[in-house]
Amino acid sequence: MKQIISLFVLDALISGAAAAWLYFTRGEYAALITGLSIFVALSPICLIFASPFTLYLAKRKIAKLGVKCNNFNALKILKDVNVLALPYNRVLTGGEFYITDLVPEGLNQPTLLAMAAGAETDAENVLGKVIYDTATLRSLRLQPSTNFKELPGRGVEATVSGVTMRVGNPAWLESFNVSISANLRTKIDTLLVKGKTVLVVATGRAARGLIALKDDLNDAAINFLGSVKAANVETLLLTAQPKKMTSYITKNFALDNVRTNLTPEGKAREVQIFRAKGKIVAVIGNDAHDLPALKNADVSFLIRNEELGIRNEDAKLDFEIPTLESFLAIKATALNVSKTLKINRLIALMSWLVLVPPAIMTALENPPIPWHPLAAVVGVVIFSAIILTNSLRTS
Structure with a gap:
């Protein structure tokens, strides 16, 4: 203008x-x-x-697909996008987590679940909510918690019955010198190879057990990635999952690049690295953990999901889309x-x-x-x- x-x-x-x-x-x-x-x-x-008139007509066209465009210029950039970055959970998977394994050490399964749920009482992350809801459904008695802290992509920390309790991924717990036994480490590897998300429950510096959760694969995502590859667009997976899950992910999805064990800031850094190489990067995300990567993208796509704590009005992202497949329709329009x-x-x-x-x-x-x-x-x-x-x- x-x-x-x-x-x-x-x-x-x-x-x-x-x-x-x-x-x-x-x-x-x-x-x-x-x-x-x-x-x-x-x-x-x-x-x-x-x-401007052409872009207005294009905006009307994609609006019929349920897509909201907040940036006209993004349509011009999108045609040149040659890298698509996306998260693993709730995008390549269905988004419905459930607990599959409780592996206690020195206590029983209900106690392990109750301990973790007590720490996760105020959690905003999906895994924490599943743990809390499962414990509530089983009518387990939960101890009140204080001093709650949540680190996106890592885990939560709280004081329960005067003891510091942490529930999170193994690498994060190890940064606090939490002792994880050889038996638990072997079990962690076994669960990760099966594509399960593993959380370690620890009190002080001692691991008390593991909680494994599963999120079933999204069949539509498999077809989507095939179409993206056919369009000569390179794929980049950005996930907080451990590196040992890479073989499971690549066995099920045709991905060009996989980056694991990432914090939200780490995801943004990977996007910046690809852009520094001269790549035009589009990022698809669906929750607050993806925001740093989305804001560093050449073109950003937010999958609409009001339950995941992110509003596009605040984030000011380029496109708000109903499904993963909307990306290809918008790129064709671009x-x-x-x-x-x-x-x-x-x-x-x-x-x-x-x-x-x-x-x-x-x-x-x-x-x-x-x-x-x-x-x-x-x-x-x-x-x-x-x-x-x-x-x-x-x-």
């Missing part, structure tokens, strides 16, 4: 200068005819229809928009080449081509109609 306004100002200055010169050399009538002719012929009206914009700009340029020279020649006493401002108006209308007709292809 700033470019259009600048062109209008430049147009007014040029036509005004020409009119002023003719006013003092040939009189009012010549100044009026030439000034108006140049102003109309040189006006960026055709450019307005060439770009390619169509790109082709249409190129043709429209050529038509707009042609309008200047055809209309501006005769308008300038009206400054001569005997112009070789008889010209009138109305002729310039008719010319602009004709070229605008051609551009509009071409733009309607995007709708």
Whole structure:
């Protein structure tokens, strides 16, 4: 829009200068005819229809697919995207976690679950809520907790019955020098190979057991990744899952790059690394843990899910989409928009080449081509109609 306004100002200055010169050399009538002719012929009206109108039609088209576009310019960038980054949980998986294994050490299963649920009482993360809800459904007695802290992508910490309790991934617990027995480590590896998310429950510096959760694979995501690969777009998986789950993930999904054990900030860093290599990166996310990566992307997509604690009004992301598959439909629209914009700009340029020279020649006493401002108006209308007709292809 700033470019259009600048062109209008430049147009007014040029036509005004020409009119002023003719006013003092040939009189009012010549100044009026030439000034108006140049102003109309040189006006960026055709450019307005060439770009903003085309993007408006494209926005209407993708809105019919349930997609909300918050950034017109993102449509222009999307056609060049060659890397798609996305998370694992709730995108490549179905999003319905459930507990599969309780592996206590030195206590029984109900006690292990109750301990973890007590620490997770105020948790915002999906895993914590599943643990708390499961314990509640089993009518387990939970001890009240205080000093609650939640680290996205790592785990939670709370004081329960005067003891510091942590529930989180093994690497995070080890950073506090929590002792994990050889038996538990072997079990962790076994569970990870099966594609299960493993949380260690610890009191102080002692691991008291494991809780494994499963989120079934999303069959639609398998087909989606195949279509992305066919579109010559490189895939990048960003996940907080441990590296030992990589073989399970790559066995089920056709992924070009997998980055594991990432914090939200780590995901953003990986996006920055790919962009530094000259890649155009689109990021798909669906919860607050994905926000840093989304905000560092060339084009960002938020999968609509009001239960996951993220609002696009606050995040100001480019697209809000109902499903993962919406990405391909929007990218196809972006390619169509790109082709249409190129043709429209050529038509707009042609309008200047055809209309501006005769308008300038009206400054001569005997112009070789008889010209009138109305002729310039008719010319602009004709070229605008051609551009509009071409733009309607995007709708």
